[in-house]
Amino acid sequence: MKQLELRRKLLKLYFDAKCGHIACSLSCLDLLIALFGQKKEDERVILSKGHAAGALYLMLNHIGEISDNMLTTFYQNGTKLSAHPSANSFTNIPFALGSLGHGFPIASGMAKAKKINRDSDFVYVLMSDGETNEGTTWEAAHFAVANRLDNLIVIIDRNRLQGFGGTDSVLGDTAAAEKWQAIGFNAQEVDGHDLKALEESIQRCKQKNLGSPHVIIANTIKGKGVDYMENKMEWHYLPMNEEQYENAMLSLEKVYYA
Amino acid sequence: MRKEFAAKIGQLFESDDKLVFLTGDLGYNALEEIQSKYSDRFINAGVAEQNMVGLASGLAYEGHPSFVYSIAPFAVYRTLEQIRLDVCIHNHAVCIVGNGGGYGYGIMGATHHANEDLACLSPLPNMVCWVPAFSEDVEYCLDQIVTRKGPAYLRLGLGVSYPQPVKIGLINQVIKSTKKPRLTIITQGPVVKNAIKALEGVEDVDLFSMLTLPILDFTPELKNSIESTQNVLVIEEHTERGGLAEHLLMRLTREKLRLNQFEAFNAKGYPSKTYGSQDFHWKESGLDVESIQNYLANN
The missing domain is CATH 3.40.50.970 (Thiamin diphosphate (ThDP)-binding fold, Pyr/PP domains)
Incomplete structure (x- = not known):
């Protein structure tokens, strides 16, 4: 089971590196599994929430672009696997991202280029819900609608927690579906941990090329799969100690074999 | 332009x-x-x-x-x-x-x-x-x-035409040097026209216009002029920090060119807290023809 297998690897990756950004990687891991399962080889996924780099590196390891050996260099001096994806190293990491609000405009430019080139491929961009606080989200959203970028699929990892509070207590739900719909997006809400539902929603986007760009608002749980991390903001930041790592692995077994 | x-x-x-x-x-x-x-x-x-x-x-x-x-x-x-x-x-x-x-x-x-x-x-x-x-x-x-x-x-910017045919390159030598220049002026951007005006009738000053930052080229003509004058005036429509003057000082140091004098005229913001045309702001910052002429008269 890919969800369990990759989560085990993800926890090991972060435990070995003794670093944080675990829960936000767990919340979007299933989205990456779905996206990499659905995209064509030449299509690009832009991970705009670059702090989930560990999850992306695992996906690239899964498809063979990053070796097991290289994966062990995560967070080490001299690595190509920095805590946020860095530039010019991997085909499937076309841009260095980690400062929020950059990926969506870039992906819109790529989608616009494909329209100019009469290329039927899609461009995917994965954002966090906190990231939609950024003004560039709404600049890019209006641009995508005005330019009829129906080859652009935005996926939002809506775990309802951001850097220093719940989204409701900061700026409100800036990722709400009705906002996207009001602008002119083809919006869907799905369970962001249900691979089948995610795959179907991506397929629906691909079949509906009527001029509107697409947004999939994926309702997720920050820390998904590790009981003591779920919906806990602190696990955006904390590294695991040995005991926590063992408990996290046990929790995965319970959740995914339940 | x-x-x-x-x-x-x-x-x-x-x-x-x-x-x-x-x-x-x-x-x-x-x-x-x-x-x-x-x-x-x-x-x-x-x-x-x-x-x-x-x-x-x-x-x-x-x-x-x-x-x-x-x-x-x-x-x-x-x-x-x-x-x-x-x-x-x-x-x-x-x-x-x-x-x-x-x-x-x-x-x-x-x-x-x-x-x-x-x-x-x-x-x-x-x-x-x-x-x-x-x-x-x-x-x-x-x-x-x-x-x-x-x-x-x-x-x-607001461009003017060349006052005379010159070889266009990364550094434009706008006015040919005389045999014994006493000062090398290096400018950047349209403010060069004030230097050209100020240098009318002056036959012992070299004038160059630098087209890029970072400085991509350092031509023999520029190097020879500075070696000969050891006296440089930079005129730039930019703050003192991070502009042509600072880039140039680093380059001159690396080139081991000795200087007796180095001065830079820069954009000084809004010293009188009033606003006007580009010419008005040039004057406020001392980038105007008269300020350059005064410098030439006293240096």
Whole structure:
């Protein structure tokens, strides 16, 4: 089971590196599994929430672009696997991202280029819900609608927690579906941990090329799969100690074999 | 320079069907022809400059070198992080075009001036800032930008024509040196015209115009002039920090050129807290003809 297998690897990756950004990687891991399962080889996924780099590196390891050996260099001096994806190293990491609000405009430019080139491929961009606080989200959203970028699929990892509070207590739900719909997006809400539902929603986007760009608002749980991390903001930041790592692995077994 | 810029862009678009032009909702009375002739590659990205630079990076990644056009401060300051991250570290072929660098927008006020743009952009990885001084420089700059393919900034201003035919290059030697110059003046941008005026009838001063930051070329003519005068005056429509004078001092030190005197005239902001034309601000900053003449008389 890919969800369990990759989560085990993800926890090991972060435990070995003794670093944080675990829960936000767990919340979007299933989205990456779905996206990499659905995209064509030449299509690009832009991970705009670059702090989930560990999850992306695992996906690239899964498809063979990053070796097991290289994966062990995560967070080490001299690595190509920095805590946020860095530039010019991997085909499937076309841009260095980690400062929020950059990926969506870039992906819109790529989608616009494909329209100019009469290329039927899609461009995917994965954002966090906190990231939609950024003004560039709404600049890019209006641009995508005005330019009829129906080859652009935005996926939002809506775990309802951001850097220093719940989204409701900061700026409100800036990722709400009705906002996207009001602008002119083809919006869907799905369970962001249900691979089948995610795959179907991506397929629906691909079949509906009527001029509107697409947004999939994926309702997720920050820390998904590790009981003591779920919906806990602190696990955006904390590294695991040995005991926590063992408990996290046990929790995965319970959740995914339940 | 907008006229020359639009004409050259038209030529480039004619010969390269990959080029894309993005504007931040500006270009009235200059870009209409490009807009109508190349509608599929001319994008009005709206009043949304940060997004526009991100778009340009995505376009460049997909094989479309892009021009991003706005008034200089909006093109540079609003978008600085996008320029640094999305364009420069990936070495993408994106040219930021800032119209009205320095005090170019005059009475429009401080919001429309850009006197720190080169300090912001010139340290960025792979970036080359191009500052045409004369209308004729614009074509040369654009040819260089397209050929070099990487990140670029083109600072447009109100251009004048060359006072005399000169060899156009990365450093323009505007006025030939006499046999025994006593001072080497190095300028950047349209403010050169004040130096030319101040030097009328003066036969012992060399005048150069530097087209880029960082300094890409250091010609033998410039080096010889400085070696001979050991006396340099920089005139730039830019803050003292991060502009031509600082770049030049570092270069002169590395070249081990000895100096007896070094002075720089820079943009000084708004010393009287009042506003006016570009000429007005030049005078306020001491970048005007009279200030240069006074310096020549006393040095």
